[in-house]
Amino acid sequence: MNGVISELILEEAVRHADKIGLSVEEMRAKSKSIFEISPAPGEEIVEVYKRVVIDFGDAHVLAAAVTEKCNVLVTLDKKHLLVLKGKVKGVRILSPGELISQCR
Numbered sequence: 714m715n716g717v718i719s720e721l722i723l724e725e726a727v728r729h730a731d732k733i734g735l736s737v738e739e740m741r742a743k744s745k746s747i748f749e750i751s752p753a754p755g756e757e758i759v760e761v762y763k764r765v766v767i768d769f770g771d772a773h774v775l776a777a778a779v780t781e782k783c784n785v786l787v788t789l790d791k792k793h794l795l796v797l798k799g800k801v802k803g804v805r806i807l808s809p810g811e812l813i814s815q816c817r
Contacts, residue, residue, distance in 0.1 A: 716748040719777035723750055754780045765801060768793045778804045787812050 718726070723744055730740030744750075754776035762772040762779070771793045778786040779801075786806045788794040798806045807815070 717751050717777075717781045717783060718744065718748045719751050719753050719773065719781075721753045721773050722777065723748075751777060751781050753777070765797065766793060767796065775801060775804070785812065 723741070726744055727737050727740050730737050733740075735743065754773055758776040758780055759772045762775040763769050766772050766775060771790070774786070774788070774794065775797075777783075783804060786794070786801075786804050787809055788806065789808060791808075794806060795808060
């Protein structure tokens with residue numbers, strides 16, 4: 714199983730590095746060692762997913778998952794993304810706990 718995150722998601726993670734006790738540099742390096750970093754999705758595809766998401770700011774997350782042909786989107790966002798389970802064709806949306814339990 715390969716993990717992929719877009720440049721936009723990487724930058725969001727880096728902004729919150731202090732929440733897990735890492736510096737910006739440490740967070741960026743760790744993320745790049747774990748994930749493949751994909752380019753940010755194009756505006757056209759982001760616009761398509763603005764019609765699907767609850768919060769327009771999350772459209773790039775779905776657009777990146779679809780653009781990169783991801784099988785699974787793993788998120789902790791209960792309010793905006795996990796509620797879309799079964800509503801996005803081609804991408805399963807799971808919490809980290811759900812993913813771990815399915816890999817056992």
